[in-house]
Amino acid sequence: MSDEKFQVIIIGAGVAGSAAAYRLAKAGREVLVVDRGKAPGAKNMTGGRLYTYALKQLMPEEWQEAPLEREVTREIVMMMTPDSAVAVDSSFASMNRQSYTVLRAKLDAWMAAKAEEAGAMMVAGSTVDGLIVRDGKVCGVKIGEEELEADLVISAEGVNAIVAERAGVIKPVEVKNVAVGIKHVFRLPEATINDRFNAAPGQGTAMLCVGECTKGVSGGAFLYTNQDSISLGIVVDSLSWKNARLPIAEVAENIKQHPAIARYIQGGQLIEYSAHLIPEGGIKALPKLCADGFLLTGDAAGLVVNSGITVRGMDYAIMSGIAAADAANEAIEAGAYSAAALKGYETRLKHLVLKDLETFKNAHDYMVHTRHVFTTYPNLAAAMMKNMYTVDGSPAKRIAGVAKQTISGKLPYFDVIKDIVKGAGSL
Secondary structure, eight states: OOOOEEEEEEEOOSHHHHHHHHHHHHTTOOEEEEESSSSTTTTOOOSSEEETHHHHHHOTTGGGGSOOOOEEEEEEEEEEOSSOEEEEEEEOSOOTTOEEEOOHHHHHHHHHHHHHHHTOEEEESOOOOEEEEETTEEEEEEETTEEEEEEEEEEOOOSOOHHHHHTTSSOOOOGGGEEEEEEEEEEOOHHHHHHHTTOOTTEEEEEEEEEGGGTTSSEEEEEEEOSSEEEEEEEEEHHHHHHHTOOHHHHHHHGGGSHHHHHHHTTOEEEEEEEEEEEOOGGGGOOOSEETTEEEOGGGGTOOEEOSSOEEOHHHHHHHHHHHHHHHHHHHHHTOOSTTTTTHHHHHHHTTHHHHHHHTTTHHHHHHHOGGGTTHHHHHHHHHHHHHTOOSSSOOOOHHHHHHHHHTTTSOHHHHHHHHHHHHHHO
16 A cells, blocks of 8 residues: 555546646645556547637636647538438638637647646556545545555546446446447648638538438537548447447448548548547436545536537536536635535536536437437438429429428428427427
8 A cells, every 4th residue: 555645636637637637736736647548648539629618717828729720610510311411501700719629639638748737646557446435435546456545536537437336436327328439530631621621721610410421320420620630430329329230330431431521531541540438318317426535527427418519528528627626625625525515516517517418408318219310301301402403394393392392201290390399499
């Protein structure tokens, strides 16, 4: 057993863990961060978009030094059939640096380095095997045969919060509350990306797709432009995937050949391939966020929202790291580490993160159980647009007539109205 004791030990050097470590170190606390990757960011994955308000709150000045890729100034939402696509394409001169595409290997390494500069101790390449629990209170972590004690432990270990599960602090994550993501990263010259996306230097595109990209299973595809690469991948609901017996790796490969996507990545060199679980249960699936001597942050706490048109997780992870650090500072000042003494953590999250999760509490159920979103509607959208633009010498029809003709016999009108009403209430 080691005689060394820290005020706070953080499990995981992702954006939540490093945010908490940075803020605590700035406050002069003795902080240790343990990460199982060879380096911070080595095992972390995301589609690739960060909303910067969280980073600005953490580092009001230094955030501008972060290795951000491109400012997102173009948003595309696309419905796909096997050979066609219908998209809503929006471009903006500027979004006031609201969001950027990112690559986690770069971003996480930078944030961890900032935490170290502030005074936190980083230990990479080490796996936390368990928690030290005495009289119901978490008192440190176990790494192999070594035990490291702390007044407080913060879990930022990601969606697979195995350490917290083994200790019985939280229940194992349920299949219905997670999605599976697969991502490819293709290297392309910066000038080529600018040309293909009609973008000025530094401007980027975020694209979300539904339909053929997941073979009709609940989920979607994403594409993000980085400085000299493109991130492309799919996300599918785990339970829907399981029931459909979908060969997900094959589907992830097939999307690269779709005519609406292939033109963007043509000639690109595959430089990265990764897969990851994503929490999607929302506020209904949240575990206990605090216990005696213990706090849960980021993906480990399930703080992710998929509203259909935006996916948010990294900003919530950073905000939860900030909130955890502030709650830890209060606990250290008071010398009290019970769950009741740490309640300030959850109170801080209610102002934004938990409020957003409450707003979109029905979004996941709507997306999973509204099958027409991923099958019928993309086909109808493509058929209607094709009918609208077909000129073959027949008498022209009004748009309403074209829409009625397209839907007739393929889907009951009541189903369409029901899905619209349900979607409006959920999203």
